[in-house]
Structures are given as C-alpha cells and as structure tokens.
Amino acid sequence: IAGITQAPTSQILAAGRRMTLRCTQDMRHNAMYWYRQDLGLGLRLIHYSNTAGTTGKGEVPDGYSVSRANTDDFPLTLASAVPSQTSVYFCASRDSDNSPLHFGNGTRLTVT
C-alpha cells in the first residue's frame, strides 16, 4: 500500500541521547515535512525538503536536523534530546504546492 512509513511508533529516550526518527515514502513526492504536535499548539513545522538534496528550516528547528539524500527518505535527528522534545512527530509529503499533505502514522517520543 502506497504511503508514508515512520519508525519507531513510539520511543522512550533518556535526555542527552541521540535519536533518529525514520520516514520513508513510496509515492515519489518531491516535498517532505517534519511536524511536531503538542496538545493545544497544533502542528508546528520543524524542517522541510522541497526536493531531494535540499532542506529548509521551519518554525521550530532548534535541536533537530534533517537530511534528504534521495526522494524517498527524510530522517529527523535529535542530536542531544531534551525533555521539551517530548511530543508526537509526524512526517508528511505532498506531490505539488497545492496538493494535500499525506501523513505518516506518527512517532510518539518521550524524553525523560
């Protein structure tokens, strides 16, 4: 089934540890996004990539990095996790500027 796969589904992480959230899509979409969703704040954009080889910063990029080596994969790395990064992380992609976003099932991350 075509779509976006995120891994892991959930994770408990000690503060200070490094963590990579994985995201893979098989729809050949050019644009990919990482959001975090916190209660009462809605979706906030962390980083995005308009096409393979390019990335950009969103609204809340500090403490996160991304790479886009190919069209399908868009991993999100927390270099040194802090408790404020406890959140649900969604990866998304879209075909063109006016197309709706397709979301992965999310990663629930708890930093202790």
Next chain:
Amino acid sequence: GQNIDQPTEMTATEGAIVQINCTYQTSGFNGLFWYQQHAGEAPTFLSYNVLDGLEEKGRFSSFLSRSKGYSYLLLKELQMKDSASYLCAVIDSNYQLIWGAGTKLIIKP
C-alpha cells in the same frame, strides 16, 4: 504575523448538524485544507477550497470566502465516529502551510 483561528472545542448531538469555523490572516492565499484527526492517529485530508463557495462531499461540506478570510466545515447527520479534531490549514503566498490549532468535536448520543 500569520494566524488561523478555530474554536478549541465544540459539542454536538448524534444526527444533528455542526459548523466548525476557521478565520485566517495570512500573507497571501493559495488554498485552504480541512483535515480530520482522530485521537492518537494521523490527520487525514477532508477537503480543499481555493475559490469562493461551497464544496460538498457526502455528509461533509466546506465553504470559503476569500474576501472575509473565512471558511467553515459543515458536518451533517453526525455519527459517533465523527468525534475527532478538525484542522484548518491555509497555503500562503510562499506555498507554505499555516495550521490552526484544531477544533475538538465531541459527539453525544
């Protein structure tokens, strides 16, 4: 700054009709999306409006007025499974998505 406003929470009765409003102030406008998000799940696409007027899709309809910076999502014949959060998102002049915080809809029998 860019801003999207939606009510935080609404309650409605099974079988009734509910209207969820969204007002926006963005730098440019290239379309508006409505998404549904059940608790613990990913958002799923419901509707897209780029021209003024009403778009109907089964029990769900979405309306847009660009001059007023206003949209609403209309849900008819409410079912218990419609209990979810409804997210409004606007595509701005740079084709970036600006998201509202979402409206939690509670359906009572």
